[in-house]
Ligand SMILES: [Zn+2]
């Protein structure tokens with residue numbers, strides 16, 4: 361890994377980078393403040409108050425209380441734009457999205473900025489996303505003469521669950537003025553500091569879930585002929601579900617069916633009358649929408665019917681896949697190349713079966729979601745996301761702001 365930030369000798373110490381370097385201590389301060397007061401989805405009250413207070417301090421127009429705790433800030437650039445001379449022509453609008461919620465995890469890091477909320481922790485880096493979005497808002501407000509167009513910064517609640525993007529869209533955050541494109545990032549400990557994971561097309565998977573109860577007929581473990589054994593039925597279903605990916609999905613596509621829970625029985629010599637399973641389904645290809653639900657139900661119904669069991673199936677879709685627009689991914693990639701300064705810092709092979717509700721925004725407008733490498737094993741900052749010892753290299757905060765700011769200037773030019 362080659363990390364060339366923040367002390368490379370060869371880089372162009374441009375005006376943007378210099379200003380953002382001077383912002384770095386504040387970015388760290390804001391991030392640590394947010395880290396100490398993590399809040400779960402739709403409960404981001406202190407977080408939203410902090411964001412709103414900062415925006416107000418800097419004179420940035422914003423709306424609060426969108427989808428409960430969400431905030432949208434609007435910053436208008438006033439660089440003269442030749443297009444604006446055409447009467448009634450709409451200036452372009454670029455949105456930047458950051459999520460603000462934490463997870464129900466007890467933090468095990470012994471750091472001065474450790475979580476002060478028992479059992480709640482910023483273990484995914486959303487404190488960093490909020491700090492980066494704040495830093496971007498601050499910079500753009502200070503330098504509004506450097507870009508033409510309007511930037512909307514969306515501070516979103518509840519990404520981890522149950523999802524804040526959809527209610528924010530329903531509340532109209534992409535309208536008035538209408539958003540033309542959107543960008544967003546995730547600090548990413550799967551990549552080292554100094555790298556950016558960016559690609560066009562699918563970046564993250566769709567996630568669907570199901571719960572299934574197999575209804576058999578219980579009885580004595582020595583007298584199976586009097587029963588319908590829900591354990592035997594469930595075992596066949598778990599195996600057969602694996603054939604969807606292995607035999608029904610084109611091998612060029614990727615998908616996962618994971619039965620993560622299977623519960624049945626109370627005693628070794630009692631045949632269980634019911635078995636319960638819960639599962640998660642992941643895929644990249646949007647054309648699979650509806651397909652897995654259909655195949656899962658066919659398999660469960662077929663096996664139950666053959667064994668004389670009944671079933672109850674509850675199947676739902678959580679988030680669609682994160683699909684990046686080709687042009688917007690090119691824009692982010694070209695900017696990232698300026699920031700990380702080296703082609704080895706660009707990692708297009710960064711797809712993951714993890715999911716993100718940024719996908720709902722990307723279904724509405726073209727955009728690009730990307731990963732900003734934040735792991736630094738030398739500083740023991742490389743634990744995976746959602747781990748009680750997750751933390752990241754805060755050098756990435758300034759890189760995030762720089763990428764966003766450069767994207768804004770490039771998008772409007
Ligand atoms: Zn997460």
Ligand SMILES: [Zn+2]
Pocket residue numbers: 484485486519546
């Ligand atoms: Zn996350």
